[in-house]
Amino acid sequence: MTKNLSISSIVEMVQxxxxxxxxxxxxxxxxxxxxxxxxxxxxxxxxxxxxxLNMSSAFxxxxxxxxxxxxxxxxxxxxxxxxxxxxxWAYLGSLFIENSTAKNIYKALVELFHALGIDxxxxxxxxxxxxxxxxxxxxxxxxxxxxxDIPSLLGIHCLSHCFSLxxxxxxxxxxxxxxxxxxxxxxxxxxxxxxxxMHNKLLENxxxxxxxxxxLNLIKPIKIRWMSLFTSIGRIIxxxxxxxxxxxxxxxxxxxSLLAIYAEPKVLFWMHFLxxxxxxxxxxxxxxxxKYFNMGSAFKILKSMKEGLSRKYIDSYKPGYCYTTxxxxxxxxxxxxxxxxxxxIRSLFDRNSFIQEFKEFCSSFxxxxxxxxxxxxxxxxxxFFDLEYLKRHSSDADILENFSYQASDLxxxxxxxxxxxxxxxxxxxxxxxxxxxxxxxxxxxxxxxELLMYYQxxxxxxxxxxxxxxxxxxxxNECERTFSxxxxxxxxxxxxxxxxxxxxxxxxxxxxxNNISDYEFTKGAIKRWKxxxxxxxxxxxxxx
Numbered sequence: 001m002t003k004n005l006s007i008s009s010i011v012e013m014v015q016x017x018x019x020x021x022x023x024x025x026x027x028x029x030x031x032x033x034x035x036x037x038x039x040x041x042x043x044x045x046x047x048x049x050x051x052x053l054n055m056s057s058a059f060x061x062x063x064x065x066x067x068x069x070x071x072x073x074x075x076x077x078x079x080x081x082x083x084x085x086x087x088x089w090a091y092l093g094s095l096f097i098e099n100s101t102a103k104n105i106y107k108a109l110v111e112l113f114h115a116l117g118i119d120x121x122x123x124x125x126x127x128x129x130x131x132x133x134x135x136x137x138x139x140x141x142x143x144x145x146x147x148x149d150i151p152s153l154l155g156i157h158c159l160s161h162c163f164s165l166x167x168x169x170x171x172x173x174x175x176x177x178x179x180x181x182x183x184x185x186x187x188x189x190x191x192x193x194x195x196x197x198m199h200n201k202l203l204e205n206x207x208x209x210x211x212x213x214x215x216l217n218l219i220k221p222i223k224i225r226w227m228s229l230f231t232s233i234g235r236i237i238x239x240x241x242x243x244x245x246x247x248x249x250x251x252x253x254x255x256x257s258l259l260a261i262y263a264e265p266k267v268l269f270w271m272h273f274l275x276x277x278x279x280x281x282x283x284x285x286x287x288x289x290x291k292y293f294n295m296g297s298a299f300k301i302l303k304s305m306k307e308g309l310s311r312k313y314i315d316s317y318k319p320g321y322c323y324t325t326x327x328x329x330x331x332x333x334x335x336x337x338x339x340x341x342x343x344x345i346r347s348l349f350d351r352n353s354f355i356q357e358f359k360e361f362c363s364s365f366x367x368x369x370x371x372x373x374x375x376x377x378x379x380x381x382x383x384f385f386d387l388e389y390l391k392r393h394s395s396d397a398d399i400l401e402n403f404s405y406q407a408s409d410l411x412x413x414x415x416x417x418x419x420x421x422x423x424x425x426x427x428x429x430x431x432x433x434x435x436x437x438x439x440x441x442x443x444x445x446x447x448x449x450e451l452l453m454y455y456q457x458x459x460x461x462x463x464x465x466x467x468x469x470x471x472x473x474x475x476x477n478e479c480e481r482t483f484s485x486x487x488x489x490x491x492x493x494x495x496x497x498x499x500x501x502x503x504x505x506x507x508x509x510x511x512x513x514n515n516i517s518d519y520e521f522t523k524g525a526i527k528r529w530k531x532x533x534x535x536x537x538x539x540x541x542x543x544x
Contacts, residue, residue: 035501038504042504042505052088058123058464062080062127063109063129064130065135068487072096074096076091077109079091079092085445090510092112094503101134102137121150124153125467126471130157131158154379159376160289166368167365170372171364177266177267185236189232191247192246198250202243233275234275270354288477295474309362317359378413382468385468388444390438391442419461433454433455
């Protein structure tokens, strides 16, 4: 049975220990003893992570801030490092700071590193944050303060936040109707999902019309999180007939007001258009939510998205299922009639004016994305140090010429000017190594080990750049996942949970997803428990 180690699984751990012939008295299941067990288990888990971190040649950070249900401010610190030549995420801890200034966060973070025995000045190579100035600013923010200690530190603006900000800020200023449609999507979800009666009516209508109840439930639109607004609008369009019928059956003012908005031709046109482009955007957000993805994947998906929008909506307008949803005739306030279907609407209104707006929207979307991702595009030449890229292109005649042309910008951005000669002279050796020794069947882990063996001492800066590419955190999604676990652990009924106990629970639930009967870990935790103070029943030796 696989479970996360948390407060709910301590009894199982004790039962497991009893099965291993540990004579554990029943009074060790009291609250204080269980709390002690949790902390010791978390310490054992954290010590393993620190050992792996210290054995790794470098690591990166993802940092984000949030406020919990008790209004306690916390800064989440997640670390990405190499373990057995593969990238691995781990939760390092949370910083509980009342006055969250950059200096206070920097001081608390450095104290955390010192307390854990982590040499951050020699191993920290990049940090990913959102756009908040207290974290992101390269002058007075956390990144700027860390960069004073580590001049070559690379700062990444979370790609997921950049992508969300395009629709949240950049486009809503130019196209105010987006706010109206977002509000309509949210109010529709709220009205039809929070009431069990209305929800059941919607399901009945869905089943009667489409017979796809399990696949077409409404999705809550959250404007700032991973572009779920577009996904929720796409789902509304798919079940629009069922929504219209459900609202029509209701007689209250909220339903009538929603029907009145759905009767607006411009709203319907825009909702269909946004639903049309949502698949192109969903591919990007799906990639950005992956636990591990690299620069090459990000560049390819962003390029594909821009080309798709240009080809389908700017160069020649060829929508997918836009304007094909058929609606049922109904009447709303003041006897206003909603048209039978969108094809009828299209025949009565100037469709070309809407198409021109949609083309402008796509052009603005592409332009805003390019602007938001400008810093990310500037480090594109870091892909020269991707092992998969080298394996594919080492035989290209122009690879060294292209590298020599673009490397100076990367070296300047990473402030590696003192190592320019080493990087420029060493890269041809790496290319020759791939030509002579590497085949398509060799995996990146084996290649990286061989590079460390042959070139670690000769070209340390190149190895550092290869390592940077492998553990470059492009999003702080791990912080978002930590906050999700945080809210599941510290709830309204457990709002007074002590900080140290909360930290321990997060350590166990986030960093440990193995079988609960992992004997080596359990044995290490029991040894810590035994050494903490005298345990009468531990006079005997622990079984091997």
